Amino acid sequence: MTTQRTGAVSAHNAKVMNRFELTKRVVGQLKREEAVIGGIGNANFDLWASGQRPQNFYMLGSMGLAVPIAFGVAIAQPQRHVIALEGDGSLLMQLGCLATVAMQAPKNLAIVVWDNGVYQITGGQPTASSSTADIVGIAHACGIANSAWAADEEDFERLVAQALKGGPSLIAARIDDKPGVATTDRDPVRIRATFMQGLGVKRTL
Amino acid sequence: MNDTKTKAATWHEIVLTTLKNNKVKLVTYVPDRVFTPLIKALHADSFFTTFPCTREEEAVGIVTGAWMGGLRGAVLMQTSGFGTIPNALASLVVPCQIPALIFVSERGTLGEFNLGQAMVCKTMRPVLSSIGVENHTITRIDELAFIVDRSIKQAVATQAPVAFILSPLLTGGKVFEA
Numbered sequence: 001m002t003t004q005r006t007g008a009v010s011a012h013n014a015k016v017m018n019r020f021e022l023t024k025r026v027v028g029q030l031k032r033e034e035a036v037i038g039g040i041g042n043a044n045f046d047l048w049a050s051g052q053r054p055q056n057f058y059m060l061g062s063m064g065l066a067v068p069i070a071f072g073v074a075i076a077q078p079q080r081h082v083i084a085l086e087g088d089g090s091l092l093m094q095l096g097c098l099a100t101v102a103m104q105a106p107k108n109l110a111i112v113v114w115d116n117g118v119y120q121i122t123g124g125q126p127t128a129s130s131s132t133a134d135i136v137g138i139a140h141a142c143g144i145a146n147s148a149w150a151a152d153e154e155d156f157e158r159l160v161a162q163a164l165k166g167g168p169s170l171i172a173a174r175i176d177d178k179p180g181v182a183t184t185d186r187d188p189v190r191i192r193a194t195f196m197q198g199l200g201v202k203r204t205l
Numbered sequence: 206m207n208d209t210k211t212k213a214a215t216w217h218e219i220v221l222t223t224l225k226n227n228k229v230k231l232v233t234y235v236p237d238r239v240f241t242p243l244i245k246a247l248h249a250d251s252f253f254t255t256f257p258c259t260r261e262e263e264a265v266g267i268v269t270g271a272w273m274g275g276l277r278g279a280v281l282m283q284t285s286g287f288g289t290i291p292n293a294l295a296s297l298v299v300p301c302q303i304p305a306l307i308f309v310s311e312r313g314t315l316g317e318f319n320l321g322q323a324m325v326c327k328t329m330r331p332v333l334s335s336i337g338v339e340n341h342t343i344t345r346i347d348e349l350a351f352i353v354d355r356s357i358k359q360a361v362a363t364q365a366p367v368a369f370i371l372s373p374l375l376t377g378g379k380v381f382e383a
Binding site: 070 | 231256258260264278293296297300302303
């Protein structure tokens with residue numbers, strides 16, 4: 001089982017990495033027009049900064065819904081892999097979605113959780129994952145067997161490559177408290193229309 | 206004569222058929238007693254992908270993603286569940302122009318026994334109106350197919366969500382003995 005192989009890595013000994021650096025590593029592995037959903041706040045700011053692929057969707061509201069939105073795309077387009085990039089605070093708001101994903105078991109869905117242990121964008125208040133809650137433990141208990149902490153950057157890349165072969169899976173990465181490196185253009189209609197064109201659903205903008 | 210052909214269609218048969226006629230293949234829901242025959246029929250029909258969600262806004266998020274991926278979706282919930290989705294509507298569905306189809310089993314009126322349902326019921330239409338979401342309260346079975354069919358077509362054509370509030374006058378509601 002994957003979980004046993006990476007079982008030695010926990011939230012306590014995983015390397016603290018940088019979200020933008022890891023976001024670039026995710027995008028760098030995408031060769032088949034995979035869809036990426038950037039959760040509200042810094043998750044989508046860093047996705048925006050990594051290059052505006054038409055297959056990226058940037059959430060400007062609806063905190064907690066990155067995984068459900070990604071899951072919906074995955075249902076609609078079973079041949080395309082879909083990745084949700086979500087913060088620990090956002091995921092903690094909508095933990096039930098992990099249970100739903102495990103129950104439906106979409107093969108083309110991967111979830112990446114950036115865990116910095118704080119609600120960074122609102123002033124750095126601590127999240128439960130900074131002390132007591134373990135994101136990977138929660139995902140396992142919900143039934144997502146392919147869930148693991150990334151030990152370091154190389155391990156993260158390996159886990160992403162593995163996730164793109166089959167899912168559902170969850171990768172948690174401990175990250176520092178550096179803010180996102182850019183700000184997404186706040187134009188939801190354009191974001192949605194570009195995304196639909198990137199997915200081949202809309203022919204024109 | 207075939208009895209099954211002459212038998213009047215029930216409200217839930219009409220909803221299912223209208224969804225199918227409009228290629229609405231995905232139905233996410235948080236369960237409701239009144240909607241149970243519809244939910245059972247959706248599960249029994251391989252045309253539909255249907256499953257329960259842990260929370261109504263999760264169900265809304267899933268149909269939003271599905272629409273962007275080219276698949277039409279509807280969400281089923283009860284009145285109290287509507288109280289959990291204003292943020293998903295106001296900060297995702299409305300600004301992104303998503304034709305989410307929202308079916309609410311109306312509780313809180315015409316014989317409600319649960320005060321919580323009654324209070325959320327009072328907020329439902331004002332919330333929908335204040336964020337400009339078209340909504341129809343359906344009380345008559347002879348109007349059901351027309352309202353749902355035309356409204357789905359309008360939602361898709363105008364890229365706007367629509368809410369269908371199915372009244373106890375239509376569904377029978379949830380009955381209790383006072």
